[in-house]
Amino acid sequence: MKPHLPKSAGLRIALLACCISSASFAQTSGEASEHDFLDELPVVLSASRLVQPLADAPGAVTIIDRAMIKASGAREIVDVFRLVPGFQVGMAYFSTPVVAYHGLADEFSRHMQVLVDGRSVYSPYFLGSITWNSLRLSLDDIERIEVLRGSNSAAYGANAFLGVINIITRHPSQSQGTYLSATQGNQGISDQVWRYGGSQGDLHYRITAGRRSDDGLDNFHDSRQAGYVAFRGDMRLSPRDELQIQFGASRNSTGAGFASSSGDPERTVHEKGYFAQAVWRRSFGPDEELMLNAYHMQDDSRENFSLQGSISNPFPFPPTRLFTFVDADRRTRRTHLELQHIFRLNPAARVVWGLEQRHESVVSRLMFDTSDAQTTNLSRLFGNLEWRLAPQWLLNAGAMLEKHSFAGTDLAPRLMLNFQPSPEHTIRAGMTTAYRNPSLAEERGKVKYYITAVPPAPFPPFQVVQTTYSTSGGLQPERIRTGELSYLGEFRRIGLTLDARAFHENVSRIIDKTGSPADFINRWGAIVRGLEYQLRWTPTRDTLMLLNHTRTRITSDDDRIAESSPQRATTVFLSQTLPGGWQLSMAHHWIGQMRWLGWSNPLPLHRRLDLRLAYPFRSGPYKGEVAIVSQNLTAPYSEFRTDYVFDRRNFATLSLEF
Numbered sequence: 001m002k003p004h005l006p007k008s009a010g011l012r013i014a015l016l017a018c019c020i021s022s023a024s025f026a027q028t029s030g031e032a033s034e035h036d037f038l039d040e041l042p043v044v045l046s047a048s049r050l051v052q053p054l055a056d057a058p059g060a061v062t063i064i065d066r067a068m069i070k071a072s073g074a075r076e077i078v079d080v081f082r083l084v085p086g087f088q089v090g091m092a093y094f095s096t097p098v099v100a101y102h103g104l105a106d107e108f109s110r111h112m113q114v115l116v117d118g119r120s121v122y123s124p125y126f127l128g129s130i131t132w133n134s135l136r137l138s139l140d141d142i143e144r145i146e147v148l149r150g151s152n153s154a155a156y157g158a159n160a161f162l163g164v165i166n167i168i169t170r171h172p173s174q175s176q177g178t179y180l181s182a183t184q185g186n187q188g189i190s191d192q193v194w195r196y197g198g199s200q201g202d203l204h205y206r207i208t209a210g211r212r213s214d215d216g217l218d219n220f221h222d223s224r225q226a227g228y229v230a231f232r233g234d235m236r237l238s239p240r241d242e243l244q245i246q247f248g249a250s251r252n253s254t255g256a257g258f259a260s261s262s263g264d265p266e267r268t269v270h271e272k273g274y275f276a277q278a279v280w281r282r283s284f285g286p287d288e289e290l291m292l293n294a295y296h297m298q299d300d301s302r303e304n305f306s307l308q309g310s311i312s313n314p315f316p317f318p319p320t321r322l323f324t325f326v327d328a329d330r331r332t333r334r335t336h337l338e339l340q341h342i343f344r345l346n347p348a349a350r351v352v353w354g355l356e357q358r359h360e361s362v363v364s365r366l367m368f369d370t371s372d373a374q375t376t377n378l379s380r381l382f383g384n385l386e387w388r389l390a391p392q393w394l395l396n397a398g399a400m401l402e403k404h405s406f407a408g409t410d411l412a413p414r415l416m417l418n419f420q421p422s423p424e425h426t427i428r429a430g431m432t433t434a435y436r437n438p439s440l441a442e443e444r445g446k447v448k449y450y451i452t453a454v455p456p457a458p459f460p461p462f463q464v465v466q467t468t469y470s471t472s473g474g475l476q477p478e479r480i481r482t483g484e485l486s487y488l489g490e491f492r493r494i495g496l497t498l499d500a501r502a503f504h505e506n507v508s509r510i511i512d513k514t515g516s517p518a519d520f521i522n523r524w525g526a527i528v529r530g531l532e533y534q535l536r537w538t539p540t541r542d543t544l545m546l547l548n549h550t551r552t553r554i555t556s557d558d559d560r561i562a563e564s565s566p567q568r569a570t571t572v573f574l575s576q577t578l579p580g581g582w583q584l585s586m587a588h589h590w591i592g593q594m595r596w597l598g599w600s601n602p603l604p605l606h607r608r609l610d611l612r613l614a615y616p617f618r619s620g621p622y623k624g625e626v627a628i629v630s631q632n633l634t635a636p637y638s639e640f641r642t643d644y645v646f647d648r649r650n651f652a653t654l655s656l657e658f
Helices: 009-025 034-038 066-072 077-083 440-444
Strands: 060-065 087-092 096-101 112-116 142-149 163-169 177-185 190-200 203-214 224-236 241-256 267-285 288-302 304-311 320-327 330-346 349-363 374-390 393-404 408-422 425-436 446-454 462-470 478-491 496-514 519-537 543-555 568-577 583-591 606-619 622-631 649-657
Touching: 060 066, 060 077, 060 478, 060 496, 066 077, 066 142, 066 543, 066 568, 066 583, 066 606, 077 087, 077 096, 077 142, 077 568, 077 583, 096 112, 304 446, 374 440
Parallel strands: 112 163
Antiparallel strands: 060 142, 087 096, 142 163, 177 190, 177 649, 190 203, 203 224, 224 241, 241 267, 267 288, 288 330, 304 320, 320 446, 330 349, 349 374, 374 393, 393 408, 408 425, 425 478, 446 462, 478 496, 496 519, 519 543, 543 568, 568 583, 583 606, 606 622, 622 649
């Protein structure tokens, strides 16, 4: 089956490639500059589980490094993804960040796999999501973020449905000494970070503690306070063996509910959790490595509130009072064990293969009408072959066999062929199939409210059971079959990179909520097609310019799905070092009309302008930075629903290292 691309998409990529190619050949010939030798060759880790140059990756990858994270002015990690083509970012119910790629998302964003140092942070609770507020991570501890734009269940399993975000933290040896940071701004913004890095023999370690708080959106009860602590230690056990240990804990509180709602009253949700992870690596040589990754995570939430109301009785009796106590406490656990082996099959081929075993459990009396733990088990076998067919041709062939305890067994294959006619030009074409397993709530949810009714005397109180969710089970995994054609132009002599991707994504068996009481069924399908590109230019070491543009069209029998991604979105980003060491950066976003699924309504086209001005300084052993950020200098706009208005936010940060 040939990849089906949108009309003229291939021609657009070819024209872009020709234009950039002409620009590079028009340069005067001469020896390579110092800039060419000093710049690092971009490599990625996330596309196939093999360390590869960007041109060899089986798919389009956006790399966000430390410098870009800082220049973006991002206060929290989700803001960084506004710089990735095809991404949508918003703030949903009770200050829950939402990140999506190519739409098809509600407030739970369950079509993306997110990894932090190889640890999945995809939550098994409710419909599945990423708990961005509980990552136990400081932005300054991040070395780089790799975003694979496209399905990757072949490497990372069912939740890598539309893409993979791989967050890689810095090695502790790069974070030695003490770091302090404080941020203050309007709308209650108050953030603090403390970090200390040290060493003891062959052990390098880092301890980070932080706190983040704000008042949320105007006119809503959605303030948040989050505190966390994280440790990472890396130790060389022998010339061939390395051990990495990480653990972290967090405690958060978030406002939820609405002042005028009897069914969703104002309340505060309290969350806490921890994780522990160990990664052992043994190197058998430059082309062979064995890795064992084990981690355990637990998250607990306390959320209790009362619902009250009344119903009218036939005349002349007064109304009957109704009340119920809602116990929304929950606990999720995950234990994961992974073995991975990389080796060279022959001079032209490398192989990575491995096994994974995962156990998850969720306890939620509200969601399942029982206090018993709901569990799932997951087994995986994966492999990827990188085969250099000829100097200009590279084949990446991979697959994952995944057995889920109630979703069954699926095989997710990927085949990608890279053609590199010259070191500056790479053309990729390929296909992949990916899946998203139904969550425990979609498969087993039973939500019942036990309501106490108090009629007028002399009638005694009695109990009424109201069921809002009653799932029938038997769901099939959502499936996506993707064909893509992409182009990567790397013109190192002029500091220019062009990354363009044309895609055709056939999504079937989309799980949707229906009926009353609500059930989940495989109901809809969608065709997502379009073109996206990113132009990155660093003409000097002091200047970085980005231009992102995405054109997306979704066809579906469900109008909500068809409108879940903007048809056009553009971002312009500039970072410039000014005389005197001052640093100025700007990001301007144009986002077309769209709607989030769930209870969202259509959002009109909007613009957003962010500015950051910073001054780094040094005094003896001390170095630091003062930065001022203004987010959304343009008019207020709606981010998730029309009444969720994001106004201007201003904050200043002082950081110090010694």
